[in-house]
Amino acid sequence: MKFNDFFLIKYAPEILQHTLEHLWLVAISIGIATLVGIPLGILITRQTNLRQPVLIIANTLQTIPSLALFGLLIPVPVIGGIGTNPAIFALILYSLLPIIRNTYTGIIGVDPTIREAGRGMGMTDRQLLLQVEIPLAMGVILAGVRVATVIGIGIATIAAAIGAGGLGELIFRGISAVNDQLILAGAIPAAVIALLADFAIGWIEGRLTIKGK
Amino acid sequence: MPQNNEIAVEFHDVSLSRNHRSMVSNLSFTIFRGEALVLLGRSGSGKTTTMKLINRLFTPTQGEVLFDGIPTTQWDEIKLRRRIGYVIQETGLFPHFTVERNVGLVPSLEDWKPKHIKTRVYTLLQLVGLDPEQFAQRYPHELSGGQRQRVGVARALAADPPMLLMDEPFGALDPITRLELQQEFKHLQQELGKTVVFVTHDIQEAFVLASRIGLMHGGELVMLGTSDEFLHSQHPEALAFLQCLKPAL
Numbered sequence: 001m002k003f004n005d006f007f008l009i010k011y012a013p014e015i016l017q018h019t020l021e022h023l024w025l026v027a028i029s030i031g032i033a034t035l036v037g038i039p040l041g042i043l044i045t046r047q048t049n050l051r052q053p054v055l056i057i058a059n060t061l062q063t064i065p066s067l068a069l070f071g072l073l074i075p076v077p078v079i080g081g082i083g084t085n086p087a088i089f090a091l092i093l094y095s096l097l098p099i100i101r102n103t104y105t106g107i108i109g110v111d112p113t114i115r116e117a118g119r120g121m122g123m124t125d126r127q128l129l130l131q132v133e134i135p136l137a138m139g140v141i142l143a144g145v146r147v148a149t150v151i152g153i154g155i156a157t158i159a160a161a162i163g164a165g166g167l168g169e170l171i172f173r174g175i176s177a178v179n180d181q182l183i184l185a186g187a188i189p190a191a192v193i194a195l196l197a198d199f200a201i202g203w204i205e206g207r208l209t210i211k212g213k
Numbered sequence: 214m215p216q217n218n219e220i221a222v223e224f225h226d227v228s229l230s231r232n233h234r235s236m237v238s239n240l241s242f243t244i245f246r247g248e249a250l251v252l253l254g255r256s257g258s259g260k261t262t263t264m265k266l267i268n269r270l271f272t273p274t275q276g277e278v279l280f281d282g283i284p285t286t287q288w289d290e291i292k293l294r295r296r297i298g299y300v301i302q303e304t305g306l307f308p309h310f311t312v313e314r315n316v317g318l319v320p321s322l323e324d325w326k327p328k329h330i331k332t333r334v335y336t337l338l339q340l341v342g343l344d345p346e347q348f349a350q351r352y353p354h355e356l357s358g359g360q361r362q363r364v365g366v367a368r369a370l371a372a373d374p375p376m377l378l379m380d381e382p383f384g385a386l387d388p389i390t391r392l393e394l395q396q397e398f399k400h401l402q403q404e405l406g407k408t409v410v411f412v413t414h415d416i417q418e419a420f421v422l423a424s425r426i427g428l429m430h431g432g433e434l435v436m437l438g439t440s441d442e443f444l445h446s447q448h449p450e451a452l453a454f455l456q457c458l459k460p461a462l
Contacts (some may be wrong), residue, residue: 113301113305114305114306114307114308116270116301117299117301117305117306117307118267118293118307119270119320120268120270120294120299120301120378121294121298121299121319121368121369122290122291122292122293122295122322123321123322124291125317127322131307132307132309133249135309136308136309208311210308
């Protein structure tokens with residue numbers, strides 16, 4: 001076998017293009033999910049009556065099979081149809097649960113005596129949240145973002161089914177052409193991206209997690 | 214013994230119940246300026262609850278607590294709490310703040326100038342016996358229990374509040390460090406003339422620190438008086454505590 005025939009080399013240009021598409025899909029959706037999920041997670045630590053409904057909805061969304069969700073979005077206007085929009089929308093929905101849940105757990109998990117010391121010294125709720133609770137919960141919150149990212153990278157391969165591009169495109173083509181090399185050309189980079197993302201966010205997490213007890 | 218008769222805090226027939234459970238009931242007493250009132254009692258006797266009624270971490274369900282003559286419910290709670298230093302067991306320090314930021318917390322909440330805060334923090338660290346150069350940049354987990362507690366006291370004193378609330382601050386310390394801190398704190402309190410409410414279950418500690426002892430039992434204040442009066446009290450709970458003073462050997 002000649003070196004140039006090795007599938008990762010043979011398909012390199014396509015792999016590169018689809019990897020970039022893939023990264024784009026995941027980055028946008030995780031970005032938006034983080035911007036929505038963290039405030040929602042904080043909200044349900046303050047408005048405890050919203051906690052159950054928010055977590056139940058996020059939980060339920062998580063259980064819809066991704067292929068079905070992509071299909072269901074096709075007839076929906078604006079956020080639906082085919083292409084990147086519905087893919088991003090669906091990825092956001094899947095990413096919300098780990099981010100909301102970890103934000104909530106992280107903040108609720110802050111040592112109550114520390115919270116009480118803050119309140120007792122006259123910190124407003126806002127000061128307590130920004131200066132104490134969020135910094136102390138940061139490690140747990142980022143762990144949620146990390147889980148969401150890894151899940152998102154996997155689910156984004158399925159988004160190719162509705163024409164959103166990404167590495168799933170190679171996988172679907174490989175399946176219909178019964179070409180294992182093509183399947184692997186999509187699957188291996190997707191796995192590598194997931195591992196790298198996991199490692200990178202884990203590293204940030206380690207840097208931001210409060211040392212000490 | 215009250216150093217003068219100015220009143221710092223008054224409890225008027227105060228009761229508090231939470232979730233249909235009575236926490237404290239019918240508290241009526243006065244705390245005078247400059248005195249060190251020690252609330253003594255077993256776990257669950259209501260002493261911490263009583264203390265938290267002063268800085269409005271709890272609000273009475275019946276009666277009222279007056280701070281500087283004004284009911285706590287009419288105070289802006291943030292303003293009220295910043296006028297009252299608060300020390301709890303060592304965990305109350307923020308683990309992600311350096312000693313300097315921990316001590317400077319209330320001044321920074323009050324928007325003091327950074328330079329002013331720093332000077333104040335250094336003065337206070339010296340006051341509680343910690344070398345600022347050595348300790349200002351450390352984190353709480355890099356300190357011993359006794360050092361953490363000194364930082365806690367410095368933090369409570371930072372904005373020069375007229376009153377301190379202390380909830381078993383020396384509870385987690387070894388007996389030698391504990392005695393050392395008790396004595397230092399007593400001097401500090403007398404020197405600065407702060408009104409102090411101190412919660413403990415340790416009768417020895419109560420005798421070291423108190424100008425008056427308030428004995429709590431089952432959510433009620435069953436006795437309030439000087440150490441001498443306490444020694445002669447015939448209340449069964451006071452007698453039970455006095456038993457603890459007798460040497461074991």
